[in-house]
Amino acid sequence: MVTKNQIKLVVSLKQKKYRSQHGLFVVEGEKVVKELLHEGVQPYLILVDDPAKVNRFEGSELVDSKVLKQMSSLSQPNGVLGVFYIEKVSDSSKVDWVVVLDAVRDPGNLGTIIRLCDWFGIKQLICSQDTVDCYNPKVLQATMGSIARVQISYLDLVDYLKETEKPVYGAFMDGESVYSEEIPQSGILVMGNEANGVSDEVNQMVTKRISIPQFGETTTESLNVATATAILLNEIRRS
Amino acid sequence: MVTKNQIKLVVSLKQKKYRSQHGLFVVEGEKVVKELLHEGVQPYLILVDDPAKVNRFEGSELVDSKVLKQMSSLSQPNGVLGVFYIEKVSDSSKVDWVVVLDAVRDPGNLGTIIRLCDWFGIKQLICSQDTVDCYNPKVLQATMGSIARVQISYLDLVDYLKETEKPVYGAFMDGESVYSEEIPQSGILVMGNEANGVSDEVNQMVTKRISIPQFGETTTESLNVATATAILLNEIRRS
Numbered sequence: 001m002v003t004k005n006q007i008k009l010v011v012s013l014k015q016k017k018y019r020s021q022h023g024l025f026v027v028e029g030e031k032v033v034k035e036l037l038h039e040g041v042q043p044y045l046i047l048v049d050d051p052a053k054v055n056r057f058e059g060s061e062l063v064d065s066k067v068l069k070q071m072s073s074l075s076q077p078n079g080v081l082g083v084f085y086i087e088k089v090s091d092s093s094k095v096d097w098v099v100v101l102d103a104v105r106d107p108g109n110l111g112t113i114i115r116l117c118d119w120f121g122i123k124q125l126i127c128s129q130d131t132v133d134c135y136n137p138k139v140l141q142a143t144m145g146s147i148a149r150v151q152i153s154y155l156d157l158v159d160y161l162k163e164t165e166k167p168v169y170g171a172f173m174d175g176e177s178v179y180s181e182e183i184p185q186s187g188i189l190v191m192g193n194e195a196n197g198v199s200d201e202v203n204q205m206v207t208k209r210i211s212i213p214q215f216g217e218t219t220t221e222s223l224n225v226a227t228a229t230a231i232l233l234n235e236i237r238r239s
Numbered sequence: 240m241v242t243k244n245q246i247k248l249v250v251s252l253k254q255k256k257y258r259s260q261h262g263l264f265v266v267e268g269e270k271v272v273k274e275l276l277h278e279g280v281q282p283y284l285i286l287v288d289d290p291a292k293v294n295r296f297e298g299s300e301l302v303d304s305k306v307l308k309q310m311s312s313l314s315q316p317n318g319v320l321g322v323f324y325i326e327k328v329s330d331s332s333k334v335d336w337v338v339v340l341d342a343v344r345d346p347g348n349l350g351t352i353i354r355l356c357d358w359f360g361i362k363q364l365i366c367s368q369d370t371v372d373c374y375n376p377k378v379l380q381a382t383m384g385s386i387a388r389v390q391i392s393y394l395d396l397v398d399y400l401k402e403t404e405k406p407v408y409g410a411f412m413d414g415e416s417v418y419s420e421e422i423p424q425s426g427i428l429v430m431g432n433e434a435n436g437v438s439d440e441v442n443q444m445v446t447k448r449i450s451i452p453q454f455g456e457t458t459t460e461s462l463n464v465a466t467a468t469a470i471l472l473n474e475i476r477r478s
Contacts, residue, residue: 108347112463112466115460115462115463115466116462116466117455118455118460119451119453119454119455119460119462120453120454120455121454121455121456122455144460145460146460149455149456179477212358212473213476213477214358214359214360215358215359215360215476216356216357216358216359216360216361216388217360217388221354221357221358221383221384221385223354223355223358223469224351224354226465226466227351227354227355227465227466227469228469230462230466230467230469230470231469231470231473234451234470234473234474235473237452237454238418238452
């Protein structure tokens with residue numbers, strides 16, 4: 001039986017403050033809950049609205065559809081809601097490439113970047129504390145199961161970059177062409193904010209400024225941060 | 240003086256049916272109107288809500304802010320509204336690479352792909368008739384001036400592909416790795432629908448099936464169509 005306190009807790013997790021406080025986040029949908037379980041993410045609570053589904057999720061609890069609706073962030077709840085533990089950061093020295101996001105604000109961009117990291121086998125994503133929360137329901141629905149395979153941490157970027165021994169690549173409009181780079185086996189790729197790019201403090205930690213060559217007539221527009229990340233991760237992996 | 244009939248016409252252009260019927264589309268904002276004029280797109284009507292702006296746009300007409308608001312697709316109209324002629328398709332034999340979209344439905348994806356074409360110097364974009372309308376206000380605001388530099392046509396794709404002498408590349412989950420391709424100087428790149436990929440009829444016109452290698456653990460998810468287009472256009476231009 002789900003308790004009133006549990007309902008209150010799940011509802012509170014719509015706010016980032018309570019997600020951080022409790023170390024928990026919510027996903028909805030049979031497919032994504034299954035993927036997270038499959039990837040070994042630890043569940044705190046799994047709620048289903050149909051007795052047939054109880055058997056499909058070990059340890060799940062049956063709740064009334066109306067109660068599930070109350071807890072859901074979706075306009076059309078889909079009958080399965082999972083609450084999972086947020087994992088702690090692991091050691092960057094054990095992975096090859098790490099993506100670092102400096103104040104990416106759009107949930108759609110972050111969701112796309114998480115999917116890209118999963119596609120290109122990037123196991124660690126480090127976000128500045130002012131990057132949009134990856135456990136934001138809009139981001140989670142966009143990334144689907146990718147969130148289970150990419151470890152995401154929110155850190156002070158300057159502190160993090162000070163400690164690393166990896167070369168730090170940053171994407172800049174005026175950087176050197178990525179095509180002419182000898183890309184190493186291991187490194188860090190820093191991507192900046194949608195409007196302002198990489199911040200001054202983080203810029204100072206960048207050891208190599210790179211850019212994506214432009215082939216059309218010159219314009220002042222830059223590429224969207226998610227499409228630029230797609231191109232640069234492809235360049236890193238193809239090399 | 241703007242007439243009642245002109246106001247009615249501009250309002251009607253919010254619907255695709257009337258945009259096609261009149262061969263006109265609407266953009267809003269000083270920057271994008273200037274870019275379109277700069278690129279030589281022919282204006283039908285330019286409306287401004289401030290006498291100071293009349294001098295900045297040759298042939299523009301002053302209207303009351305309230306009237307402009309009535310015509311605007313934005314929740315916060317920005318004082319400059321341009322009505323432009325939709326250009327006719329030109330000859331594909333004069334350009335090197337052409338991007339073809341088969342039933343891309345999301346305005347954000349189309350907007351991103353138009354910006355990518357502009358970045359990578361792709362001058363011609365051919366859309367199936369069931370692709371989202373590029374003169375949809377949501378697409379236009381996302382592409383900014385790029386729409387002036389990329390020529391976009393809506394055609395029957397099978398008829399179009401039958402006529403071409405260029406090699407036709409298509410993006411498929413099970414295609415050959417794009418990394419191992421000898422990419423020619425000129426060709427056509429076909430990208431499919433968000434959920435279903437390239438349709439069967441168009442598939443039959445594809446001469447070379449390509450894919451973007453995946454580096455993470457195998458998943459069933461594909462890349463978003465806009466990020467896949469980013470990676471493939473980069474591959475075409477870097478070669």
